[in-house]
Amino acid sequence: MNKRSLGARLAAAPYMVWSVLFVVAPLIMVGYYAITDSTGAFTVANFAQLGTYSDIFIRSIWFSLIATLICLVIAYPIAYTIAMRRERSQRVLVMLVMLPMWMNFLLRTYSWMAILEDTGVINTLIGYFGIKPFHMINTPGAVILGMVYNFLPYMILPIYSVLAKLERSMIEAAQDLGAGRFQVLTKIILPHSMPGIASGLTMVFVPSVSTFYISQKLGGGKFDLIGDTIERQFQTSYNYHLGAAISFVLMILILVCISVLNKFTVDDEGGLLI
Amino acid sequence: MKTTIRIYTALVFIFLYLPIAVMVLYSFNSINSTGVFGGFSLRWYRELFRDTETLTALRNTLILAVISSLVATVIGTAAAVGIDKMRKRWVKSVTLAVTNIPMVNPEIVTGVSMMLLFVFGARLVNASGVLGFWTILIAHITFNLPYVILSVLPKLRQIDPHLQEAAQDLGCPPLKSFFLAVFPTILPGVLTGAVMAFTLSLDDFVISYFTSGPEFQTLPIRIFAMTKKRVTPDIYALSTMLFAAILILLIAINVLQARSEKQQSKKKY
Numbered sequence: 001m002n003k004r005s006l007g008a009r010l011a012a013a014p015y016m017v018w019s020v021l022f023v024v025a026p027l028i029m030v031g032y033y034a035i036t037d038s039t040g041a042f043t044v045a046n047f048a049q050l051g052t053y054s055d056i057f058i059r060s061i062w063f064s065l066i067a068t069l070i071c072l073v074i075a076y077p078i079a080y081t082i083a084m085r086r087e088r089s090q091r092v093l094v095m096l097v098m099l100p101m102w103m104n105f106l107l108r109t110y111s112w113m114a115i116l117e118d119t120g121v122i123n124t125l126i127g128y129f130g131i132k133p134f135h136m137i138n139t140p141g142a143v144i145l146g147m148v149y150n151f152l153p154y155m156i157l158p159i160y161s162v163l164a165k166l167e168r169s170m171i172e173a174a175q176d177l178g179a180g181r182f183q184v185l186t187k188i189i190l191p192h193s194m195p196g197i198a199s200g201l202t203m204v205f206v207p208s209v210s211t212f213y214i215s216q217k218l219g220g221g222k223f224d225l226i227g228d229t230i231e232r233q234f235q236t237s238y239n240y241h242l243g244a245a246i247s248f249v250l251m252i253l254i255l256v257c258i259s260v261l262n263k264f265t266v267d268d269e270g271g272l273l274i
Numbered sequence: 275m276k277t278t279i280r281i282y283t284a285l286v287f288i289f290l291y292l293p294i295a296v297m298v299l300y301s302f303n304s305i306n307s308t309g310v311f312g313g314f315s316l317r318w319y320r321e322l323f324r325d326t327e328t329l330t331a332l333r334n335t336l337i338l339a340v341i342s343s344l345v346a347t348v349i350g351t352a353a354a355v356g357i358d359k360m361r362k363r364w365v366k367s368v369t370l371a372v373t374n375i376p377m378v379n380p381e382i383v384t385g386v387s388m389m390l391l392f393v394f395g396a397r398l399v400n401a402s403g404v405l406g407f408w409t410i411l412i413a414h415i416t417f418n419l420p421y422v423i424l425s426v427l428p429k430l431r432q433i434d435p436h437l438q439e440a441a442q443d444l445g446c447p448p449l450k451s452f453f454l455a456v457f458p459t460i461l462p463g464v465l466t467g468a469v470m471a472f473t474l475s476l477d478d479f480v481i482s483y484f485t486s487g488p489e490f491q492t493l494p495i496r497i498f499a500m501t502k503k504r505v506t507p508d509i510y511a512l513s514t515m516l517f518a519a520i521l522i523l524l525i526a527i528n529v530l531q532a533r534s535e536k537q538q539s540k541k542k543y
Contacts, residue, residue, distance in 0.1 A: 099521070240390060
């Protein structure tokens with residue numbers, strides 16, 4: 001080891017200390033709070049209580065799965081269309097996909113509330129044509145719509161980025177070898193977009209399954225999700241120990257999902273594909 | 275086929291922009307409603323500038339975003355240099371795995387875990403009401419760091435490893451050789467990371483919500499408190515102005531980028 005590389009390796013030291021203090025230690029805290037009660041004594045009561053929340057877990061997973069699949073179906077053709085454009089219009093379209101994400105997430109969701117309400121924008125508009133108002137707000141559909149709306153760009157962008165890297169010559173070669181349109185799609189384009197799809201699936205599923213604002217605003221508090229339950233333990237009922245146990249299970253759930261998808265998402269350099 | 279795709283693309287973009295259009299429209303509403311449009315007025319913009327609590331929250335958000343992105347950029351860039359030079363594979367992969375944690379963990383878990391750490395730490399030293407500016411700052415730096423590191427690392431990989439060594443062999447001191455030989459090449463990555471950190475910090479709600487206290491409100495937290503009740507259109511006025519600011523900034527960045535690319539391609543030929 002010479003002096004030079006020692007200096008360079010020391011450059012990471014502040015970050016490593018920071019990570020241990022503020023990334024690793026907080027996770028240990030979650031585990032610690034989950035297995036103790038308010039006196040600090042060991043208990044499994046927090047985990048034992050989780051059974052009463054099983055329907056909330058199931059609802060969260062179910063809603064998020066539906067939202068994730070809808071995102072995939074909507075996003076794929078859009079990502080493909082953008083990737084096949086000329087470079088300049090690609091950049092503009094990607095920008096247009098990203099732009100809504102820069103708008104505060106709470107406000108966008110709140111705005112949907114104003115659109116979907118019984119006396120909201122849609123019902124006022126169709127009222128002019130003499131159509132009776134629909135009831136849309138505070139339904140499971142409204143919650144799922146909120147998830148799809150907020151996280152759709154997270155599905156479009158990773159799929160777009162793999163498709164944009166796909167060499168056109170490969171498609172041409174396949175066509176020259178006699179592949180039809182359908183075969184090009186199933187044999188070339190789809191397999192090559194798998195890493196993007198896998199990455200998009202996690203990037204939509206993770207925030208959907210852990211959200212708490214969307215369900216409160218668009219579901220009217222009738223469809224509690226995991227996020228709502230955690231939020232309540234920390235902000236209103238102050239049962240940190242139960243909250244930690246629920247967070248712990250949520251984390252494990254997501255780790256399992258990610259490790260299943262991970263074999264697709266890790267690129268050659270070992271970094272996460274975004 | 276072509277027109278079907280066009281219509282489909284248009285529909286998706288309408289979907290993406292509908293809530294934003296609604297917000298912009300109702301920010302100019304003359305009556306107190308987010309459903310019925312009563313006519314054009316600037317009433318809500320005037321009221322917004324009288325709302326000192328919201329203006330303070332805006333100021334807090336900007337202060338927090340500037341400090342947290344600067345600190346994260348410095349620590350993160352140094353970390354990327356160090357990680358790039360790491361010889362032991364397992365040290366490197368453990369460090370990278372830890373770096374990924376805040377990115378893959380759900381925001382609510384990150385927020386809750388840090389809150390627990392702060393509460394626990396406060397109990398150890400018998401302090402109360404720790405949650406405030408310092409805790410939210412630590413939280414923001416923590417979630418910004420991975421984005422800085424991961425945008426600097428790829429730039430470091432492009433550099434010839436012998437470049438800095440050559441500079442040092444020619445008698446240049448290590449730190450100086452870093453700034454002369456390495457830093458210019460990784461600068462675009464550093465800037466991307468800094469901008470990303472800044473915008474993430476501006477926009478964050480979930481982690482801030484769990485790590486801040488009543489005396490330090492950021493704009494997203496203020497918005498959350500406001501949307502708990504029936505909202506008046508002044509919050510739409512605020513978001514319209516923010517949106518306009520972001521739009522102008524993005525267009526400016528894009529024009530500058532396009533211009534510099536044009537100049538570079540001119541140099542090539």
